[in-house]
Amino acid sequence: MPKEIIQSAEAPAPIGPYSQAVKSNGLLFVSGQIALDAETGELLNENITEETHAVMRNLEAILRAAGSSFDRVVKCSIFVKNMDDFATINEAYGQYFKSSPPARETVEVSRLPKNVQVEISCIAEV
Template sequence: MGKEIIRSSEAPEPIGPYSQAVKVKDTLYVSGQIALDADTGELINENITEETHAVMKNLEAVLRAADLCFDHVVKCSIFVRNMDDFATVNEAYGRYFKTNPPARETVEVSRLPKNVNVEISCIAVA
């Protein structure tokens, strides 16, 4: 199969038995990222905009570790604790996909790891 584990020291360490990302051939599967600061382990969650940007920066760090960027992303999954935050999350998220945004879904969930408000995963193709 040729499975390669991708790790970035610029993104938070996994908080469970999973990898930050797994690459198979030209496809990278990035695990859900939350707004943890990779250096301090502290949550960045003063407001939903700041939290979403922190999540996107963590995704970017993992993509970069695989020599990819947001232009390579073909699919995202967004999980939010409150769909009332959708417009704010969408605005922050959209700043990372200026042209040809990926496919995606946004789902409201009752709870996320460490009680964060947003978690995002993605799939990218080289």
């Protein structure tokens, strides 16, 4: 079965040569999302909580466009600029995974696109 490119107008358009997500063999690979508003292109990053929720809303829009949901996410990768924000990010992130949370890693990095504080990608079943 050939791969299928997934695109949602409710999530920001890619800012480089990549797809928002790719569906292949029953899995959905969602590219890292940052806190860009899909309509305005503005960053929603007044604080780390707002930024994390914006990232999660972008992930949710892409999951929905592919016929999936947070309940079907099996793996997330979180990239943070400052590990001191871990607890705050974790609190916001956890609101989207009430039960049976996915596997995950959280990694501190020196820099992220558009100098955001957090980027999250995921893999889900479709």
